[in-house]
Amino acid sequence: MNADSQAAPAGRERIVMLQTGFGEGRRFLAAWQAWRDAGDDPQRSARLVFIAIEPQPPTRTELSAALRTSPWPDLARALLAAWPPLTPNLHRLSFDAGRVQLLLRVAEVQTGEAELVASVDRFWLDEPARGSALDRIQAPALHLCKALGRLAASGALLSASSASPELRAGLTTAGFSVHASLPGDGPQAALHATFEPAFSQSLAPSARRHRAPARSAAPPNPNRRALIIGAGLAGCAAAWALAEQGWHCSVLERRAQIASEGSGNPAGLFHGIVNAQDGLHARFNRAAALEAQRAVQRATDEHGVQGSTAGLLRLESTLELRVMQATLARLGLPPDYVQALDAAAASARAGIALAQPAWSYPGGGWVDPGGLARSFLERAAGHVALRTGVKVHALERGAGGWRLLDAHGEVIDAAEVVVLANAGDAMRLLADAGPPMLTMARSRGQISTLPAAALPFAAKLPITGAGYLLPELRGRVIFGATSHADDADASVREADHRLNLAQLQRLTGCQFDIDPEQLGGRTAWRWVTADRLPVIGAVPDVQAFADPRSRSAPRSSPRLDQPRFVPRLPGLFVFTGLGSRGITWCALGAQVLAASVAGAPVPLEARLIDAIDPARFSVRRARRCGAA
Ligand SMILES: Cc1cc2nc3c(=O)[nH]c(=O)nc-3n(C[C@H](O)[C@H](O)[C@H](O)COP(=O)(O)OP(=O)(O)OC[C@H]3O[C@@H](n4cnc5c(N)ncnc54)[C@H](O)[C@@H]3O)c2cc1C
Structure with missing residues (x-):
């Protein structure tokens, strides 16, 4: 066994590793291979979570070139296939049916650590491929080390490629004991440490860590069963x-x-959003859209679900193209996540003549929610x-x-976790x-459907803006949707079909004469919080x-x-x-x-x-x- 697998607490549910400076993924692949090699060893942790913080990870092309000579070609191929658009996010890449996860945080080390919620068993402080070298982040070393201490599980091991006095002092203050070497660790590391904070030595193990209640796990549940x-x-x-x-x-x-109920429409769309401040909504929606893309891809490829991840257009009604482009450049959002297109390029992609520029989300799309x-x-x-x-x-x-x-x-069922x-x-x-503790408003929504042949155009992609239009599904197109607060009427209303038709004409800039009686539809309710987050x-x-x-x-x-x-x-x-x-x-x-x-x-x-x-x-x- 090498140092990586030795670090695993024997037989634990999961081993969590954290590396600063992901480089070309060598440490991750080595850890994954070591975890696989341990096979049925009862000492092996059932799950491996590898967290990497890297301000500028390699692009897919760079990673592909670097992994060509990888000693673990199968794993390298899987990593490459899962490589995400490099947006500033915490990306979750899942392997081996979710038992191995790579959490890739695209951020500088100083900020990246503070935003993590994890209990880490093994740290490697390696140089990031680009961005601030460890030796150059001396000023905030104490801040960085405190963040490491907050993340460290009891007895966590740490190796660093720098042994600067600031890092050494910072680690000591944060509760790490610095050693000349760690058993099994290679010669590359300049500094080795174990997390054993002096202030907690006198306490019972259960009292040593003080995590905020929302950051604590559910009570230990040997059955691991939830309702x-x-x-x-x-x-x-x-x-x-x-x-x-x-x-x-x-x-x-x-x-x-x-x-x-809410999830019963024949189809709906998914995508991220861009806003100039890159606030909470934009960041949450971006992270969610990337995860949705993977889930929908899996659903369509392996479970026969109707849907597509081939892209989506969101029409822009107020911003000029140059402002949209400047926003993307300033936020550092890559083109495999979002692009700003002029009306001509958007029209070519949509298959409809559009009069507005659009945000194009290459990984967005639509799916049958059921x-x-x-x-x-x-x-x-x-x-x-x-x-x-x-x-x-x-x-x-x-x-x-x-x-x-x-x-x-009568009791239907009982469990410790619900x-x-x-x-x-x-x-x-x-x-x-x-x-x-929770108040949500109910918003009634009605979609409309129509034989695709009745429209004078055929959308190749979902188009959204004020309202949306989905591409043809089983001979019909779906568009909508209405939104009425506090409306409990479950029927499908002709008046709402008219609203949807008017919205579709505004969205596409195309006039057409369609009898609402030709339309099908469905009514359901959305449950919405005051801040529009789940x-x-x-x-x-x-x-x-x-x-x-x-x-x-x-x-x-x-x-x-x-x-x-x-x-x-x-x-x-x-x-x-x-x-x-x-x-x-x-x-x-x-x-x-x-x-x-x-x-x-x-x-x-x-x-x-x-x-x-x-x-x-x-x-x-x-x-x-x-x-x-
Ligand atoms: C018109 C319309 C269009 C939409 N379009 C989109 C779109 O394009 N893109 C998008 O991302 N989202 C869209 N949405 C929103 C999306 O459909 C919902 O956010 C989502 O389906 C909500 O899922 P849910 O599981 O929370 O709720 P639901 O799907 O409503 O599931 C809740 C389930 O709980 C069950 N249940 C409730 N109480 C009990 C109980 N006491 N005991 C047992 N079972 C119970 C219900 O029967 C129901 O099956 C749309 C929604 C509407 C209404």
């Missing part, structure tokens, strides 16, 4: 992501079929049991965890579990806000000024508020949820985790009332 309420996109994606973490789930659905939901369950096969026609009436906490009750008060993926009905169940994570214990000690005795009570510090109800998670972007958000949302449940590194930056944290509403409310 998921709802089999729409959220529930089915959650089952898949939990299966990748080695969990077994029962999914309980009140309807006879999966994806019969098919995508099915593909998630199929990918979780062996780890998931689906029970349809089962309505969860109430939720109650008992000694053994959570019990799900039917309308007669995930509420039941869209708007999650609010009702949560209200039973404590004071209200709700994903452990359910807060909102009693903490009601407890007067939280104001009068701040030293003994939890901090309530940031979502991550808010105490949680043990084992209760929620995944809802997917609004009008559930197709785009479900795969990433599920991975974030599953990582939180299983205590795995979370494939999303800390600030974005806070932005979707279910506790954010209570924190904001408390701030407004001066309670936090």
Whole structure:
């Protein structure tokens, strides 16, 4: 065994490694190969998560050239095939059915570490291929080392290619003991260390690490079993992501079929967004769209799902082309993620004469959401049991965890971990579990469908802007959609078809005369939060806000000024508020949820985790009332 595999804590659920300076992926491939070589060795960790922070990773072409002589050609090919557009994100690349994950953070080391939520067993501080060399980041060395200390698991090992006095001092301050060498480590490393903070030596192991409640795993659950309420996109994606973490789930659905409510349209689209500030929404949507692309690709290639990842156009109605191009250059967004096209180029791509410039998302597209939901369950096969026609009436906490009750008060099932993926009905169940912590608005949406031959054009790609048009599916095109707040009418309305037709004419700039009676349609509801972001994570214990000690005795009570510090109800998670972007958000949302449940590194930056944290509403409310 080499140093990489020796570093694995024997028989642990997962080994987490972190490297600064990914280079050409040699360390990752070596670690992956060592993990594979350990095969059925009971000492091997069941999962390998390798986190790499690299400000300028190689492009696909550079990586391809570098990996040509790799000693691990199969792994090199798989890495190359999964290589993402190099947007400033935390990218999740998944291999060996999710048991090996590479989290690639495209950022400078100093900022990259601060945004990670993980517990790391093995660090390599290597020089980034480009960007700031370790020796040149002396000024913030202490800051960097504190971040390492925050990420380090007890006993974590560290090797660095620099042994600068600043790094040495910083590591010591952060709780690392610096050694002359580490057993099995190669001669390349200039500095070796172990995380054994002096201040925690006198404490019991369980008391040594103080993670914020939202950053802590669910209570240890030897069965690794969860109950998921709802089999729409959220529930089915959650089952898949939990299966990748080695969990077994029962999914309980009140309807006879999966994806019969919000996720029941014949098709919908997915894509990222660009905004000049690159704020939380743009960054979350970008990360989500990249994960959605992989999920849809898998669904269409391997599960026979209708859909495409061949690109999408979003028409721009206010910005000029040069402003769009300047924005992309300033944000450093690469053309394999998004491009700004003039009207002529957009028209050529769309197959329709368009009068506006457009954002082109080469990896965006469309999919049948019900098919995508099915593909998630199929990918979780062996780890998931689906029970349809089962309505969860109430939720109650008992000694053994959570019990799900039917309308007669009979227990349907019980488990230590429950995930509420039941869209708007999650609010009702949560209200039973404590004071209200979640408010979502309901928006009625109607799509329209039409025989493709009735339109004077044929779109080659999905086109969106104000409204959207999808390419032909089984002889029909789908377009829409309307949006009406607080409207409970489930019928398909002719007036809404007219709205959709008018919107389609504005979108395409094309006039046509179509009788609304020719149209088909479907009505469903979106559940939307006030900040237009989803709700994903452990359910807060909102009693903490009601407890007067939280104001009068701040030293003994939890901090309530940031979502991550808010105490949680043990084992209760929620995944809802997917609004009008559930197709785009479900795969990433599920991975974030599953990582939180299983205590795995979370494939999303800390600030974005806070932005979707279910506790954010209570924190904001408390701030407004001066309670936090
Ligand atoms: C008209 C329209 C167009 C849209 N277009 C797009 C688009 O183009 N792109 C995009 O990304 N998104 C789009 N969306 C949004 C997307 O469809 C939703 O965000 C997504 O489907 C929500 O998934 P979900 O799993 O949260 O909810 P749902 O699909 O509604 O699933 C919730 C499930 O929970 C079940 N359930 C509820 N309560 C219980 C209970 N007590 N016990 C058991 N089961 C229960 C329900 O039966 C349901 O199956 C659109 C939505 C609408 C309405």
